[in-house]
Each structure stands twice: as structure tokens, then as C-alpha cells.
Amino acid sequence: MSLSVNHLLGIRGLQRQDIELIFQTADQFKEVLQRPIKKVPTLRDTTIVNLFFENSTRTRISFELAEKRLGADVVNFSASGSSVSKGETLIDTVNNILSMKVDMVVMRHSATGAPHFLSKHIDVPIVNAGDGINEHPTQALLDAFSIRERLGSVTGKKVAICGDIMHSRVALSNIYCLKELGAEVTVVGPPTLIPKYMESALGVNVSYNIGEALEWCDVANVLRIQLERQNTPLFSSLREYSLSYGVNRELLDSLKKEIVIMHPGPINRGVELSSDVADSGHSIILNQVENGVAVRMAVLYLLAGKKAE
Amino acid sequence: MHILLKNVQVIAPSSSFHGQKQDILIENGTIRQIGGNISAPQAQVVTGTNLHVSTGWTDVFAHFCDPGQEYKEDLQSGIKAAAKGGYTTVLIVPNTQPALHTKPQVEYVLSRTRNSAVQVLPIGAVTKNLEGTSLAEMYEMEQAGAVAFSDGLKPIQSPGIMLKALQYVKAVNGTVIQLPDDLSISAHGLMHEGIYSTQLGMPGKPAIAEELIIQRDLELAQYSDSKLHFTGISTRRSVDLIAEAKGKGIRVTCSVTPYHLSLTDGHLVSYDTHFKVNPPLRTAEDVKALQEAVKYGVIDCFATHHLPQDWDAKQVEFEYAKNGMVGLESAFGVLRKHLPQVPLDKLIDMLSVQSRKIFNLQEHKLEEGAIANLTIFDPEEEWVFNTSDLAGRSKNSAYIGAELKGSVKGVINGQYAQL
Numbered sequence: 001m002s003l004s005v006n007h008l009l010g011i012r013g014l015q016r017q018d019i020e021l022i023f024q025t026a027d028q029f030k031e032v033l034q035r036p037i038k039k040v041p042t043l044r045d046t047t048i049v050n051l052f053f054e055n056s057t058r059t060r061i062s063f064e065l066a067e068k069r070l071g072a073d074v075v076n077f078s079a080s081g082s083s084v085s086k087g088e089t090l091i092d093t094v095n096n097i098l099s100m101k102v103d104m105v106v107m108r109h110s111a112t113g114a115p116h117f118l119s120k121h122i123d124v125p126i127v128n129a130g131d132g133i134n135e136h137p138t139q140a141l142l143d144a145f146s147i148r149e150r151l152g153s154v155t156g157k158k159v160a161i162c163g164d165i166m167h168s169r170v171a172l173s174n175i176y177c178l179k180e181l182g183a184e185v186t187v188v189g190p191p192t193l194i195p196k197y198m199e200s201a202l203g204v205n206v207s208y209n210i211g212e213a214l215e216w217c218d219v220a221n222v223l224r225i226q227l228e229r230q231n232t233p234l235f236s237s238l239r240e241y242s243l244s245y246g247v248n249r250e251l252l253d254s255l256k257k258e259i260v261i262m263h264p265g266p267i268n269r270g271v272e273l274s275s276d277v278a279d280s281g282h283s284i285i286l287n288q289v290e291n292g293v294a295v296r297m298a299v300l301y302l303l304a305g306k307k308a309e
Numbered sequence: 310m311h312i313l314l315k316n317v318q319v320i321a322p323s324s325s326f327h328g329q330k331q332d333i334l335i336e337n338g339t340i341r342q343i344g345g346n347i348s349a350p351q352a353q354v355v356t357g358t359n360l361h362v363s364t365g366w367t368d369v370f371a372h373f374c375d376p377g378q379e380y381k382e383d384l385q386s387g388i389k390a391a392a393k394g395g396y397t398t399v400l401i402v403p404n405t406q407p408a409l410h411t412k413p414q415v416e417y418v419l420s421r422t423r424n425s426a427v428q429v430l431p432i433g434a435v436t437k438n439l440e441g442t443s444l445a446e447m448y449e450m451e452q453a454g455a456v457a458f459s460d461g462l463k464p465i466q467s468p469g470i471m472l473k474a475l476q477y478v479k480a481v482n483g484t485v486i487q488l489p490d491d492l493s494i495s496a497h498g499l500m501h502e503g504i505y506s507t508q509l510g511m512p513g514k515p516a517i518a519e520e521l522i523i524q525r526d527l528e529l530a531q532y533s534d535s536k537l538h539f540t541g542i543s544t545r546r547s548v549d550l551i552a553e554a555k556g557k558g559i560r561v562t563c564s565v566t567p568y569h570l571s572l573t574d575g576h577l578v579s580y581d582t583h584f585k586v587n588p589p590l591r592t593a594e595d596v597k598a599l600q601e602a603v604k605y606g607v608i609d610c611f612a613t614h615h616l617p618q619d620w621d622a623k624q625v626e627f628e629y630a631k632n633g634m635v636g637l638e639s640a641f642g643v644l645r646k647h648l649p650q651v652p653l654d655k656l657i658d659m660l661s662v663q664s665r666k667i668f669n670l671q672e673h674k675l676e677e678g679a680i681a682n683l684t685i686f687d688p689e690e691e692w693v694f695n696t697s698d699l700a701g702r703s704k705n706s707a708y709i710g711a712e713l714k715g716s717v718k719g720v721i722n723g724q725y726a727q728l
Contacts, residue, residue: 012508090626111628112499112510113580132628134510172510196515201507 002309003302007119007126010135011176019180023145025298026291033069033294042301043070049097051107052129053079053090053114058265058289059129059139063106066296075102090114091121098122104304107131125303127296133167139264140173142295144181146288147219150260155182160213163223163245163272164193166234170223170264175202188213189245192234210245215255221262222247222273238271248274252282260284311336311352312726314685317360319343320657324675333362335681338723343677355728357718359689364673365397365682365720366660369564370486370540370612371637372462373399373429376417377406382617382702384421384429387637390615390701391427392727394637395660395684395717398670399427399615402461403434410434410445415453426725430456430670435474435485439463442470444477451481456668457538459486462587462616466492468525475535484536484562484668489522489547490514490588499628501574501589509577511627514589516544523547527554530561538667539563540612543588545598552607562667564612567640570599571647572707582623582630583707586614603659604651610664613640617703634705639694641686642713653688660684685718685728692716 003018011019032040048067052060060076067074077097094105105126107115112132119126130136148154159178165171165187178185179202186205187194198206207213214220225241235241247261261273261282269275278285314333319326332347333340373387382390391399401418403409409418415431422429433455434445447458458478464487465471474485495518500506502513523539527550530537539551542563554561568586573593576584584590602608616633623630644656661684665672673682694708719728 089621089624091624109626111626112512113627116580117582117626132510133512169510195507195513196502197504197507201504 003306006303006306007115008137008299008303009115009119009126009128011137011140011173011180012135014180016180019141019144019177022141022295022298022302023148025302026145026294029297029301030291030294039069039071041071043067043072043304046103046304047073047075047101048104048106048300049075049077049102051077051094051097051105053107053109054130056108056129058292059108062289062292063129063296066293066300069293070297070300072300090118094118094122098124104300125307127299127303130169132169134169135173136169137173138292138296138299139170140177141299142288142292143174143221143262143264144177145295146262146284146291147260149287149291150284151218154178157183157219158186158217159183159219159221160186160188160217161221161223162188162210162213162247164225165189165198165223166193166195167226168223174221175204179203186213186216190235190241210247211251211254214247214251214259217259219260219262220247221264224264224266225268225272242271246272246274247277249276252277258282262288265289310724310726311349312721312728313347313349313352313354314360314362315354315356317362317685319675320361320363320654321661321675322654322658323662323672326675335721338681340675340677340679340681353728355685355719357687359687360685360718361688362675362683362685363657364661364675364684365722366395366684367398367400367664367670368396368613368615368637368640369400369610369664369668371399371401371615372404372617372633373401374617375405380702381619384418386700386702387615388422388425388427388429390635390637390699392720393698393700393717394613394640395686395720396637397427397682397684397720397722398430398665399637400430400432400456400668402432402459404439404461404463408434408439410437410439412446412449412453415450415455419454424725426720426722426727428722430454432457432459432461432486434458435460435465436470441466444470444473447478447483448481451483456670457484457486459488462488464488464490464492464522468529471526472529472533475529475533475537479533479535482669484538486538486540487522487526488541488588489519489526489539491518491521494518494521498589499585500577501591503574503592505574505577509580511577516546516591516595519544519588520546520550523550527551527559527561531557531559534560536560541566541569541588541614542608543569543591543599544595548598548602548607552602555607562609563607564610564664565599565603565608566612566614567636567643568634568707570596570603571643572596576707580627581707582625582627583634583705585627585630585632586634587632600648600650603648609667610659611640611644613637617701618705619703623705634707635699635701635703636706637701638699639706639708639713641717642692642694642715643708645688645715646713680723681721682723683721685720686716687718688715690714690716
């Protein structure tokens with residue numbers, strides 16, 4: 001079994017078998033991560049560069065841990081202080097790094113489509129670690145993997161994705177992944193943060209009422225408000241956002257059922273999610289983080305295997 | 310220089326030779342004789358299968374980047390591109406550096422392009438420095454040779470300035486050209502807002518950003534009773550709005566690009582920056598509406614929006630790539646290929662006659678004794694467009710490798726020819 005793609009540019013373009021293969025592989029790596037010695041020599045002699053043209057804490061650490069636990073050699077690059085600040089183009093930066101015999105690229109970039117562009121110019125596998133407001137495929141994979149772990153399966157489950165849908169690459173990747181696996185998806189948030197063609201383009205339900213959406217769902221994936229991505233003001237204030245769309249204990253207690261709470265991090269505590277929810281038994285936020293390493297190990301391992309074919 | 314065109318089909322409804330296959334002899338830039346079996350041993354002979362000739366074509370919106378960005382295009386390379394595409398006249402936009410907003414810049418363009426196969430006519434800026442805040446010296450530019458007024462690639466945002474501009478140009482019977490786009494809505498968009506932008510994770514430019522400006526400016530044109538030309542219209546609703554305004558007698562005309570008549574937002578699925586243009590590529594439904602609007606005469610003429618970009622401006626992340634594509638060389642082949650429902654006579658009329666009427670440019674004649682201003686073409690030839698077909702300085706065409714129909718064989722502009 002191998003993946004149908006040479007790069008992981010997005011969930012769009014993956015087939016259900018690809019996602020299931022990644023999950024089965026991640027199951028095995030998750031078992032490895034429970035051992036006293038959490039390292040396997042699978043990617044020994046493979047050099048991976050982590051290109052982060054945009055800030056990241058957990059994604060970068062998660063990738064780095066995944067790479068190291070597979071035995072790969074790791075080089076980290078972040079845009080600040082590098083040649084990018086001197087005006088070097090993306091192709092030049094990457095070609096220079098590849099000249100030093102790098103075997104795989106993990107890239108985060110603020111521009112939508114940046115890894116797709118790169119894939120036309122270099123021939124080593126690329127893993128998209130987030131591009132603009134487009135996709136963040138490994139996040140979607142670890143989210144679905146975590147739902148599968150908690151609820152036994154993703155198929156047929158109802159997932160509400162809450163908050164800033166418009167600026168969220170997590171939302172788009174999650175929608176593609178969940179739909180491919182047969183889940184039902186509702187996006188909920190203020191209308192100014194939901195793209196106009198959401199329903200017809202992606203086959204999801206749209207709601208402007210957080211209470212109704214939570215009542216409907218099995219799982220709520222609460223997104224971070226991305227103030228840094230808003231060019232023009234799209235809601236009045238964080239206070240009003242929190243009052244209208246924040247997920248808090250009171251809201252959860254008002255539901256007639258128990259739901260699972262997820263968040264891709266980092267949390268704006270008290271804005272989209274209150275602390276008493278984030279830290280509660282409903283929350284699988286830290287499981288998501290843990291699973292992130294196993295899922296990323298699976299992706300790197302499968303792409304490396306694909307390249308070796 | 311003498312030129313003899315052998316056995317060419319004349320497409321020029323105002324000519325007494327329209328529809329006939331004739332030989333045409335041009336002596337020193339003048340059409341000396343039209344008839345059967347002319348022989349002229351001194352002349353350069355142009356022969357070929359299925360040759361057609363019309364009066365020269367005019368493009369109403371091209372960017373020659375000179376002065377300021379001569380590494381993308383300059384006046385001479387732009388002329389080569391235009392001639393290659395069959396154009397004998399090109400109206401160039403004022404988005405140069407410095408902007409074409411005073412008389413000396415008009416004179417610069419005219420003096421540098423006088424003796425060539427293509428007549429280059431400047432569009433003067435409406436506002437100083439294209440800043441959209443105060444009117445440029447349009448009367449003086451008009452006297453120096455500017456043939457229309459526009460802020461070109463920078464659409465006029467303020468309704469107050471637009472109204473003043475429309476009123477101001479009436480004194481010189483001028484026309485204001487607007488590329489309709491409300492930047493308060495579309496500024497951060499990268500492509501048409503729709504199904505594809507949502508699936509591709511790209512910020513959208515909604516169709517309404519174009520349609521609102523059209524609605525607004527039609528009101529202003531009616532109020533001022535002045536002449537307004539929209540270029541690069543791209544949506545179904547834009548067509549409807551303009552058709553309705555024409556019905557009401559508002560003095561509005563419009564042009565469309567070959568790429569909006571042939572490409573859709575679906576082409577962006579690979580994030581290919583060659584498809585990044587403004588106004589953006591719209592839906593298949595919009596393309597169909599534009600094609601119909603050409604057929605039924607709502608759209609008056611074509612505008613290539615020839616916008617050269619150097620390699621570096623396109624070989625970057627989609628978000629950072631510059632808008633636009635070169636269009637002069639591929640225009641005719643694209644139009645013939647994608648507008649099979651439009652009769653050849655009508656297409657040629659739009660290229661050679663209507664585009665000139667809108668801007669009060671003198672009509673070219675295809676008669677004995679007239680100055681030769683001609684385009685020679687084969688309307689049926691099927692061919693594949695290649696980089697080598699681009700005669701200008703930049704290669705940013707989305708049509709590389711595309712199958713086109715209809716090819717240009719040469720142009721003659723008085724004493725000057727490219728054959």
C-alpha cells in the first residue's frame with residue numbers, strides 16, 4: 001500500500017484510502033510513542049528541512065519531534081533573520097537548501113498555494129504545514145484521527161467547526177477530510193467570517209447560531225480567532241465575539257447531551273473558548289497534540305516510501 | 310516601398326470591394342490599385358492560401374510599460390507585439406512611471422513611435438499621478454494627442470471625481486474609460502469569489518465589486534450626459550446593466566478581453582499565476598454571457614489588456630504574483646477559436662471599425678487612393694500558440710500551448726509594414 005500522491009499539499013486531492021492508510025500507519029507509530037525508547041530508525045539517512053516562513057510553535061515542534069523519532073536528520077529554518085528578509089525569492093531559498101542534499105521539505109507559508117507553486121519547481125516530497133488561508137492538512141488528519149480515537153469512527157459523525165471559517169486553513173482541511181471520511185459538517189460563526197459560497201462549494205451546513213450548532217453536533221472543533229489575518233474589521237469587538245460565539249461551561253451545560261471539544265491551538269482563552277471548557281473532560285485538545293506527532297510520523301514515512309518507489 | 314497582395318479576400322463592409330477576391334497594389338503607403346491579376350515587378354509580393362485583408366485593427370487598452378518598467382515592455386517591443394497580433398493602432402494606458410498625466414508624456418509617446426507599423430495613441434490620466442484625487446490637465450493632453458482618459462489599471466474610486474471627470478471631458482468631446490472595480494470590496498481578493506475560490510482557499514473578488522461601479526458610473530454618465538467606456542467587463546450582470554443603459558440612451562460603450570471570453574476561474578485549480586488577472590477570470594456562465602453579448606452587439610469592441618510581466622513577477626507564490634497577461638499576439642486566434650457563433654464580418658468590424666468609432670478615430674478606407682492601413686490574416690488556419698509567437702519583451706501568456714484558430718499574416722500602416 002502506498003499513497004496516491006507524491007506530496008501532501010492538501011487534503012483536497014487525497015482519496016479516502018490515503019487517509020485510512022495514514023491512520024493505520026499512525027496507529028503503529030502511536031504505539032511506538034508509548035515505548036520507553038520512542039525512536040525508530042525508519043528515516044535514518046534522510047534529511048528533512050522545516051521551512052517556516054510564518055510563526056509556529058506547536059506545529060514546528062510536532063514536525064521536528066516526528067522527524068527525530070523516525071531517525072531523520074533535521075534542519076530548521078525560520079524566515080526571520082534568514083535570507084528571506086533580504087528579499088530572496090522562495091525558489092532561490094529552497095534551491096539553495098536543496099543543493100545541500102535535503103530529501104524532504106516541510107513548509108509553512110503565509111501565502112495560499114505556496115507549496116503548490118514549490119512542487120512545480122523541486123522534485124523532493126513537500127509536506128504543507130499550512131499555507132495562507134488554504135489548507136493545513138496534517139492538522140486535519142490529526143483532528144480526524146483524534147475523533148476516530150475518541151468516538152471509534154468518523155463516518156456518520158456530526159462535526160461543528162466554530163468561529164473564523166474564512167481565515168482558517170484548519171477549517172478548510174478539516175472539511176475536506178471529514179467529508180471524505182463520511183462525516184457531516186456544519187460551520188458556525190458570524191456571517192462576515194463565513195465565505196459566501198460555503199454550502200455549494202464544500203457541501204457543508206452553515207449556521208450563525210452557536211447554541212443550535214452545538215446541540216446538533218457530536219464534536220465541536222473551536223477555531224482560533226485569527227485577528228492577524230483580517231485586513232478589514234469583520235466583527236465589532238472580541239468582547240462581542242466572545243459573548244455571541246464563545247464556547248463556555250454555561251453553554252455546554254445547557255445542551256441535552258455531551259459533546260467532544262477540540263481546538264487546534266493556540267487558544268485565546270476567554271475569547272473563543274473558556275478555560276473551564278478547555279481543561280474539562282469534554283476536551284481532547286491535548287490528545288490532538290499527542291496524536292499530531294504520530295500522524296506526522298505516518299505522513300513523513302509514507303511520503304519517503306513513495307519517493308523510494 | 311511597393312507591396313502587392315495577391316488574391317486576398319476583402320473584409321471591409323464600407324469598401325466597394327467588400328467580399329471580393331482581389332489583388333491589391335500598395336505604392337509608397339498608398340493603395341494604388343485594386344483588381345484582378347495585377348503585376349508589379351518592383352513590389353514585394355504577399356501570397357498565401359486563404360488570405361484575407363481588412364482595414365487595420367485597433368486595440369483600446371494595452372500597457373507598454375514605458376517609461377518606468379522597460380524591462381517588461383517598451384514602446385518598440387510593444388509595437389512588435391501589436392504588429393504580430395494584427396494591430397495597426399494601439400491605445401496605451403497611462404500606468405507608467407511617471408504616470409502619463411501631462412502633455413510632455415503624451416509628446417514622449419508620440420515622438421518615439423511616429424515612424425512605425427503601429428500607431429501608438431496615449432490614453433491620458435484622469436487624475437494627477439493616478440491618485441484618484443484631483444483632475445489631471447486633460448485638455449492640454451488632448452491637444453497634444455491623447456485620445457481618451459482613464460486611470461487605466463487603477464479604477465477611479467471616488468464618485469465625486471468620476472463625475473467631475475465625465476463633465477470635464479465634454480469640452481473636448483472626450484471619453485472616460487473605466488475598469489470597473491470597487492476596491493473597498495475587492496482589494497484583498499486574489500481571484501473571482503465563487504465555488505472555486507472557496508475550494509482553493511483563496512480570498513475572493515466578488516462580481517458585485519465590478520457591478521456596483523458599473524451601476525454607479527452609469528448613473529453618473531446619465532447625469533452628466535457624457536461618454537463613458539467600460540473595459541474588461543467580466544460578469545453576466547455587467548452585460549445586463551450595460552445593455553439596459555444603452556436602451557435608455559446613456560452614452561456608454563464597453564469592451565471585453567479575449568481571456569474573459571475564453572477562460573474561467575476553474576483554470577486556477579493549479580494555482581498557475583498566468584491565470585491571475587484583474588478583473589479576475591469568472592465562471593463558465595459569465596463567459597457564456599459575454600460571448601452572447603458580443604454576438605448581440607452589447608459589447609462594442611475588444612481590448613487585449615496586454616499587460617506584460619517579467620518572469621520574476623509570475624514565478625512566485627500566487628498571492629505575490631502580479632496580475633495580467635500579454636494579449637496582443639494571441640487575441641485574434643483566441644477570438645476566432647472561442648467565438649464560433651460570431652460571424653467573421655462582425656468580428657472584423659469590431660476590430661477595425663467599432664474600436665475606432667468609440668474614440669473618434671478617423672476611419673480607415675480600403676479603396677484605391679486611400680492611405681494603406683491594413684491587416685492581412687487567415688481566419689481559418691488552426692495552429693498552436695507558442696512562446697516564439699510572442700514578439701514583445703515578456704512571455705506571460707496563459708495561451709502557450711493552446712490551439713487557436715485564425716492567424717495574422719502582417720500589417721501595413723502607410724509607409725511602414727510588418728509582413
